[in-house]
Amino acid sequence: MSTTTQPQGPEATWPVTAHLDDILATVRPLEPIELQLLDAQGCVLVEDVTVPLSLPPFANSSMDGYALRAADLAGAGEDAPVALRVVGDVAAGLLTPPPAGEGEAVRIMTGAPLPEGADTVVPVEWTDGGLGGGPVDRMTPHSTAPEGASGTVRVFRPAEPGAHVREAGSDVREGDLALAAGTVLGPPQLGLLAAVGRDTVRVRPRPRVVVLATGSELVQPGESLAPGQIHDSNSFTLTAAARDAGALAFRVGAIGDDAETLRATIEDQLIRADLVVTSGGVSVGAYDVVKEALTDWTGLPEPAAEGEDADTGENSPAQETEGPGAPRGVVFRKLAMQPGKPQGFGTIGRDATPVLALPGNPVSAYVSFELFVRPAIRALAGLADLHRPTVRALVEAPKALTSPAGRRQYLRARHADGRVTPVGGASSHLVGALARANALLVVPEERTSVEPGEEVEVVLLG
Numbered sequence: 001m002s003t004t005t006q007p008q009g010p011e012a013t014w015p016v017t018a019h020l021d022d023i024l025a026t027v028r029p030l031e032p033i034e035l036q037l038l039d040a041q042g043c044v045l046v047e048d049v050t051v052p053l054s055l056p057p058f059a060n061s062s063m064d065g066y067a068l069r070a071a072d073l074a075g076a077g078e079d080a081p082v083a084l085r086v087v088g089d090v091a092a093g094l095l096t097p098p099p100a101g102e103g104e105a106v107r108i109m110t111g112a113p114l115p116e117g118a119d120t121v122v123p124v125e126w127t128d129g130g131l132g133g134g135p136v137d138r139m140t141p142h143s144t145a146p147e148g149a150s151g152t153v154r155v156f157r158p159a160e161p162g163a164h165v166r167e168a169g170s171d172v173r174e175g176d177l178a179l180a181a182g183t184v185l186g187p188p189q190l191g192l193l194a195a196v197g198r199d200t201v202r203v204r205p206r207p208r209v210v211v212l213a214t215g216s217e218l219v220q221p222g223e224s225l226a227p228g229q230i231h232d233s234n235s236f237t238l239t240a241a242a243r244d245a246g247a248l249a250f251r252v253g254a255i256g257d258d259a260e261t262l263r264a265t266i267e268d269q270l271i272r273a274d275l276v277v278t279s280g281g282v283s284v285g286a287y288d289v290v291k292e293a294l295t296d297w298t299g300l301p302e303p304a305a306e307g308e309d310a311d312t313g314e315n316s317p318a319q320e321t322e323g324p325g326a327p328r329g330v331v332f333r334k335l336a337m338q339p340g341k342p343q344g345f346g347t348i349g350r351d352a353t354p355v356l357a358l359p360g361n362p363v364s365a366y367v368s369f370e371l372f373v374r375p376a377i378r379a380l381a382g383l384a385d386l387h388r389p390t391v392r393a394l395v396e397a398p399k400a401l402t403s404p405a406g407r408r409q410y411l412r413a414r415h416a417d418g419r420v421t422p423v424g425g426a427s428s429h430l431v432g433a434l435a436r437a438n439a440l441l442v443v444p445e446e447r448t449s450v451e452p453g454e455e456v457e458v459v460l461l462g
């Protein structure tokens, strides 16, 4: 199913990049929909949003104080306060503030519209607050001292025209581009949309990702273990990672090693899936249920075609129906990487839903997620930036790091200040060390060892 030349032979492995390319060639951004603002958080905007109404919509005060004419304060000073007649209050939301004539002031609150006639605002701290003494540090509440809205106020400082006034349109202007198509909607962008009065917005939706763990040994956390059992941790790691990548993720409880049950469960789940992720059962054992269930299966009612070709390094897909979006079945490959060697990938069901079948070893599952599933989720979401950032860093380790020949190794590591230190070993069952890592140290395929002090590529995890 790949445009990439297939590696030959039972031990043939696929390059990591070829596998990723094949996945990304299959995944298309989801169709846009109109969503309520908060449902659109983290989504990619697909329309240019122009400003329908200038912000602020009207000139208003940036301080609690007095709105007045700047010219009235000429010569005002601490020893020469200017007395003005207070003609009323204007609170935020008041429809018609009283006008401010010559020699008059309107007591004004932050955000309240500037009264007609006024061209400046003095903060209350520059005045006696109408109390007849020195400068005050606040107004008295209107409920306990309504007389503050009348009487005389003495102002101890002059003010420039326009001071403490937020002009209409000084933020965004009607007709301007507020947000361009392609913008990712974070909190400030959603706030801007709300401020200009938009309640819904056209975006690519969050991809819906169904996560299924497989293995008859798996027990739900919280339940006690019988001999030979372990707790299912992959479905939690992968569901959390999918959420972290921007998906709406659904965790399905672990499924035992029964191919019929697995197929039935996937069929049931397709209704809510833009992507299905499985863990476990993709290796070469006698109970590798994902491989068994998905080989030669398209998720369509027709009986699947036969076909397994061990000489190509991957099995043949069940059905190579031509045309975009055609379900092709799932292929299983060995990749030139460690951890994460066995992988499955394809599309199934009427909507050709992508399926990524990850290996069961917990570190393998997580590393595979970061390398393949995360970019697929982000591509479905229409994001431009698909990958984790990478940096170069110097290896800090007591001895040389070793890596299997011909495989790109992703060692769990801690990265800080241009240095990277492996944590734990290379084995793919080490969840304790994985939980302490913040990076993956990459040993390229062509290297079998890396010396302390050498520079390597590092994938930074979130």
Ligand SMILES: Nc1nc2c(c(=O)[nH]1)N[C@H]1C(S)=C(S)[C@@H](COP(=O)(O)OP(=O)(O)OC[C@H]3O[C@@H](n4cnc5c(N)ncnc54)[C@H](O)[C@@H]3O)O[C@H]1N2
Pocket (backbone or CB within 6 Å): 213, 214, 215, 217, 218, 230, 231, 232, 233, 234, 235, 254, 279, 280, 281, 282, 283, 284, 285, 288, 339, 340, 341, 342, 358, 359, 360, 361, 362, 364, 428
């Ligand atoms: N003869 C060979 N054996 C194996 C090969 C190989 O090439 N030849 N590859 C090894 C590699 S590499 C990996 S990775 C694993 C992948 O195996 P599966 O994907 O079939 O995974 P399982 O056998 O189901 O499980 C492997 C391991 O992980 C544990 N596991 C599985 N699911 C979970 C879960 N949800 N939570 C926690 N732990 C889980 C499982 O108990 C096993 O210990 O195959 C190697 N073998």
Ligand code: MOO
Pocket (backbone or CB within 6 Å): 337, 338, 339, 340, 341, 342, 359, 361, 364, 428
């Ligand atoms: O390659 Mo397997 O994915 O653990 O070690």
